[in-house]
Amino acid sequence: MFLRITLSILLLPVFCAAQKADTLVSKELQEVVVTATRNERNLGALPMSVTLVNKDQIKTMGSVRLNDVLTEQNGLVVIPQVNGVGNGLQLQGFDPAYTLILVDGEPLIGRYTGSLELSRVTVGNIKQVEIVKGPCSSLYGSEALAGVVNIITNRPQGDKANFSARYGTFNTADLSGELSLKREKWSAIAFANRYSTDGYNLTDDPHGQTVSPYYNTTLTTRLFFKPTSKTDFSISGRWFKENQKPAYDVDVSPTEKIFTSGHADVNDWNVNPVLTHRFSNHFKTVARLYATHYASQTNLINTKTDSAYYHDDFTQSFTRPEVLGEYFINSNNIITLGAGTIFESVQTSRYADELKRKQQTSYAFFQYEWQPIERLQVISGARMDINSIYGSQLSPKLSSLYKINSKLTLKGSFGVGFKSPDFRQLYLNFNNSAAGGYSVLGTEIVKERLQTLESQGLVGSYYYNPDLIGKLQAEHSRSFNLGAQISPINKLAVDVNLFRNDIDNIIETQIVAVTTSNQNIYSYRNLNRVFTQGLEAGINYPVFRNVNASLGYQLLYAKDKDIVDQIKEGKIYYRDPATLATRQLKPSEYFGLFNRSRHVGNFKLFYSDKETGWESSLRVIYRGKYGAGSLQGNIQGLNPPVTDTNSNGILDKYDNFVSGYFLVNLSVAKTFDQKYRVQAGVDNLFNHREPMYIPNLPGRLLYVSVSFSFSKNVNQQ
Amino acid sequence: MKKTKLFLSLVLIAGFAGLSSCSKNDATPALQATIYSNLPADPATSFNPTNGAPIGKTGKFTLFSFSTGAIVSNADSATTKWDIGFNGLTIIVNSGTSGPGSAAALVQDGVFENLKTAPDAGYKTDNVSSKSELYGQSGSSNLAIPTTANAPSNNVSVSNGWYSYNISTHVITATAGKVIVVKTAGGKYAKLEILNYYKDAPDSPSMTSLPDYYKFAYVYQPNGSKSF
Numbered sequence: 001m002f003l004r005i006t007l008s009i010l011l012l013p014v015f016c017a018a019q020k021a022d023t024l025v026s027k028e029l030q031e032v033v034v035t036a037t038r039n040e041r042n043l044g045a046l047p048m049s050v051t052l053v054n055k056d057q058i059k060t061m062g063s064v065r066l067n068d069v070l071t072e073q074n075g076l077v078v079i080p081q082v083n084g085v086g087n088g089l090q091l092q093g094f095d096p097a098y099t100l101i102l103v104d105g106e107p108l109i110g111r112y113t114g115s116l117e118l119s120r121v122t123v124g125n126i127k128q129v130e131i132v133k134g135p136c137s138s139l140y141g142s143e144a145l146a147g148v149v150n151i152i153t154n155r156p157q158g159d160k161a162n163f164s165a166r167y168g169t170f171n172t173a174d175l176s177g178e179l180s181l182k183r184e185k186w187s188a189i190a191f192a193n194r195y196s197t198d199g200y201n202l203t204d205d206p207h208g209q210t211v212s213p214y215y216n217t218t219l220t221t222r223l224f225f226k227p228t229s230k231t232d233f234s235i236s237g238r239w240f241k242e243n244q245k246p247a248y249d250v251d252v253s254p255t256e257k258i259f260t261s262g263h264a265d266v267n268d269w270n271v272n273p274v275l276t277h278r279f280s281n282h283f284k285t286v287a288r289l290y291a292t293h294y295a296s297q298t299n300l301i302n303t304k305t306d307s308a309y310y311h312d313d314f315t316q317s318f319t320r321p322e323v324l325g326e327y328f329i330n331s332n333n334i335i336t337l338g339a340g341t342i343f344e345s346v347q348t349s350r351y352a353d354e355l356k357r358k359q360q361t362s363y364a365f366f367q368y369e370w371q372p373i374e375r376l377q378v379i380s381g382a383r384m385d386i387n388s389i390y391g392s393q394l395s396p397k398l399s400s401l402y403k404i405n406s407k408l409t410l411k412g413s414f415g416v417g418f419k420s421p422d423f424r425q426l427y428l429n430f431n432n433s434a435a436g437g438y439s440v441l442g443t444e445i446v447k448e449r450l451q452t453l454e455s456q457g458l459v460g461s462y463y464y465n466p467d468l469i470g471k472l473q474a475e476h477s478r479s480f481n482l483g484a485q486i487s488p489i490n491k492l493a494v495d496v497n498l499f500r501n502d503i504d505n506i507i508e509t510q511i512v513a514v515t516t517s518n519q520n521i522y523s524y525r526n527l528n529r530v531f532t533q534g535l536e537a538g539i540n541y542p543v544f545r546n547v548n549a550s551l552g553y554q555l556l557y558a559k560d561k562d563i564v565d566q567i568k569e570g571k572i573y574y575r576d577p578a579t580l581a582t583r584q585l586k587p588s589e590y591f592g593l594f595n596r597s598r599h600v601g602n603f604k605l606f607y608s609d610k611e612t613g614w615e616s617s618l619r620v621i622y623r624g625k626y627g628a629g630s631l632q633g634n635i636q637g638l639n640p641p642v643t644d645t646n647s648n649g650i651l652d653k654y655d656n657f658v659s660g661y662f663l664v665n666l667s668v669a670k671t672f673d674q675k676y677r678v679q680a681g682v683d684n685l686f687n688h689r690e691p692m693y694i695p696n697l698p699g700r701l702l703y704v705s706v707s708f709s710f711s712k713n714v715n716q717q
Numbered sequence: 718m719k720k721t722k723l724f725l726s727l728v729l730i731a732g733f734a735g736l737s738s739c740s741k742n743d744a745t746p747a748l749q750a751t752i753y754s755n756l757p758a759d760p761a762t763s764f765n766p767t768n769g770a771p772i773g774k775t776g777k778f779t780l781f782s783f784s785t786g787a788i789v790s791n792a793d794s795a796t797t798k799w800d801i802g803f804n805g806l807t808i809i810v811n812s813g814t815s816g817p818g819s820a821a822a823l824v825q826d827g828v829f830e831n832l833k834t835a836p837d838a839g840y841k842t843d844n845v846s847s848k849s850e851l852y853g854q855s856g857s858s859n860l861a862i863p864t865t866a867n868a869p870s871n872n873v874s875v876s877n878g879w880y881s882y883n884i885s886t887h888v889i890t891a892t893a894g895k896v897i898v899v900k901t902a903g904g905k906y907a908k909l910e911i912l913n914y915y916k917d918a919p920d921s922p923s924m925t926s927l928p929d930y931y932k933f934a935y936v937y938q939p940n941g942s943k944s945f
Binding site: 572 | 752826828829830849882891892893894910912913920922932934
């Protein structure tokens with residue numbers, strides 16, 4: 001029974017007719033994804049590089065937050081965000097800000113440091129996670145430059161309820177409950193999750209922790225209504241609230257500290273009505289509205305004087321009406337057209353004026369899925385975005401798949417992606433007095449501020465060419481992906497994908513000047529001409545009955561092309577630490593951009609016996625050595641060592657590196673009576689920790705969980 | 718064993734013979750670089766226990782002569798006995814607003830040992846307008862050897878400064894590939910490269926390392942020619 005429930009959750013309505021098929025067929029059918037084309041398509045038939053993580057895997061892994069799931073996927077690296085805390089996603093060598101994170105096709109907002117905090121997302125109600133690698137701006141616009149992660153939530157499948165509870169290290173508790181109802185004309189699903197943790201401390205600092213205690217609540221609900229056989233209406237809502245109790249000590253001088261504590265709150269909600277109507281077997285339209293709101297604020301007091309010490313707030317809203325038409329000429333020719341408008345606003349104390357900054361983007365896109373012959377599939381498309389600040393961006397994409405024979409399929413795609421400078425990069429006017437003192441100024445603000453400071457004689461020195469300060473353009477990428485699916489013997493699947501991304505005008509934080517009182521001023525700049533290229537490979541094989549083994553690997557080269565040129569011209573030097581002699585750096589000695597590992601990999605064994613109810617997993621995740629770059633704000637209570645030991649400003653093979661490391665995760669679970677499930681596991685078995693460099697790695701985590709599911713009238717449709 | 722030793726010494730003798738014959742062919746004997754360690758550039762004698770501020774700074778420059786290869790007494794600051802002087806991050810040359818001499822300097826990108834000839838032109842003298850410009854953290858590009866930091870972690874060098882400052886570690890590092898060419902007070906040429914700014918030149922200095930101690934390599938050409 002449990003098996004059938006699980007499977008039915010995984011199936012989309014399109015394939016409901018096939019529900020009585022045997023397990024093998026179902027396994028193929030469940031690999032339906034929506035992200036790559038914005039329509040339900042079979043994973044194997046798509047010419048793009050798409051990864052699917054299904055509910056069974058997530059459950060066996062014992063994951064509770066989105067970062068737990070993503071960190072184990074091939075080619076994905078979960079890294080701290082720009083401000084040194086939290087969890088962001090690195091994909092094909094792109095920083096976290098370049099991957100769009102969607103829930104049921106709609107974007108999550110609240111990227112106030114540029115990237116999205118992955119741990120905000122519970123996985124308790126997730127049906128599957130879809131990851132599309134390579135630019136998807138042709139469908140999704142800005143931010144979908146590296147790729148798209150789309151979280152697909154459960155749909156109602158009969159009358160059922162389930163409840164699960166997990167408890168683990170650091171007093172971390174996760175409680176989830178879900179209720180679904182299904183009737184002839186309507187169905188509904190509601191989900192609630194509460195997560196709480198004491199956080200953890202990786203240093204001896206007695207005041208404050210690396211991650212302060214916090215708890216959060218997620219409520220989601222979705223109603224489906226089918227007034228006629230041709231019309232579907234659904235409305236979904238999500239509400240999230242998080243409270244954290246941070247505490248920091250601030251060095252006023254080498255011997256004097258101020259102790260602060262307070263609270264940091266996050267609130268976000270969204271609502272999403274969707275109306276689908278099939279005018280005929282050939283023509284379907286979807287009208288949808290997505291409205292979402294994100295607000296966060298931090299308040300700190302000086303614990304000695306009990307007076308207010310620090311405050312910041314950030315409020316963002318995003319509203320998007322969209323219409324989409326799918327014209328199904330025949331199974332070999334499908335045309336999708338869409339158009340919409342995004343209304344966006346941000347208001348924050350981090351921009352000192354607290355003004356509401358608005359922007360608006362209107363867009364239209366088309367996609368043509370063409371299958372001229374059985375073996376060939378071609379998907380072409382383009383999207384035009386017209387922004388009230390940046391003007392227009394055209395993002396075309398062409399992908400194709402050619403099935404040579406039953407053992408070999410080739411895929412290739414080319415796409416253009418873009419990412420507009422965000423509000424923060426333009427208007428940020430942030431002066432932090434809590435962390436030693438520094439300012440981060442948007443490019444529209446920084447010139448003015450520096451002029452004022454200069455007239456007051458307060459500019460210490462410039463760290464960046466003053467003529468280049470304050471000029472910013474949208475970022476662009478041109479990306480190639482070339483892949484092959486090979487199945488030399490039955491059930492053995494080998495996937496290989498070569499990628500190359502050429503990015504122009506990457507925007508990076510840049511220290512531009514220091515004041516006479518030694519406060520650093522940061523702004524943003526375009527870092528011209530970067531490339532990332534590499535190879536991703538995966539092997540999957542069911543070694544025994546019920547045991548599936550997989551091996552994944554990614555090779556990555558991410559380099560600044562200007563630096564490559566300068567090295568070729570002999571303009572970059574390094575100092576040999578042993579002889580102190582200066583040498584010219586050779587091209588082969590340049591390692592590349594900071595924070596990128598040349599090698600990452602994983603090995604996974606999943607065991608699942610549906611008859612006995614036992615399942616277990618062993619996952620080994622490897623991240624190769626990398627250069628840490630700036631550790632500003634990474635962790636309090638530690639003095640970071642120098643990465644760039646030979647003082648040439650770039651990462652070369654003579655510099656300090658963060659050593660490569662393995663993480664080993666284990667889990668075991670047993671399901672009784674297809675209703676009760678007990679699980680125990682350990683993440684990071686060997687307690688690997690690197691406090692300075694990897695503050696988001698807490699060390700060994702043990703957990704146990706129980707779940708219970710109750711159902712009636714399952715699968716009666 | 719004996720045979721091996723004999724053979725080795727023969728090889729060594731042959732080697733030396735070869736070397737000496739090589740140098741005989743050169744017009745001038747090659748100049749060797751000298752490394753000077755722990756030149757104090759007005760370091761603090763102690764630090765304020767409450768706020769960490771340095772104590773005991775005199776504001777005086779430590780003066781250095783390339784021809785003697787030694788520190789010149791500060792009492793001789795109004796003479797042409799010295800060529801360059803050090804105080805904190807500031808390096809002066811004996812000319813303009815800094816001294817009575819006609820010393821001058823320039824900073825050039827390159828590999829120290831590969832710089833065989835001093836450039837013909839491009840030398841600057843010191844010309845600061847105020848004491849705060851001379852000592853200030855604001856740095857100055859009006860010195861022959863500018864005290865502006867190089868941009869860390871990026872490829873756009875905004876100045877010809879000899880050092881870079883790491884914003885997260887607060888460590889000063891001597892930038893590799895910055896060769897300072899000095900026309901001395903006596904009209905001779907010298908080249909130098911700063912190697913380290915901390916006492917006993919630790920490989921990986923941290924905030925706790927003692928600053929204001931220079932380690933540098935230099936070559937002085939006493940014959941008045943521009944070749945090193």
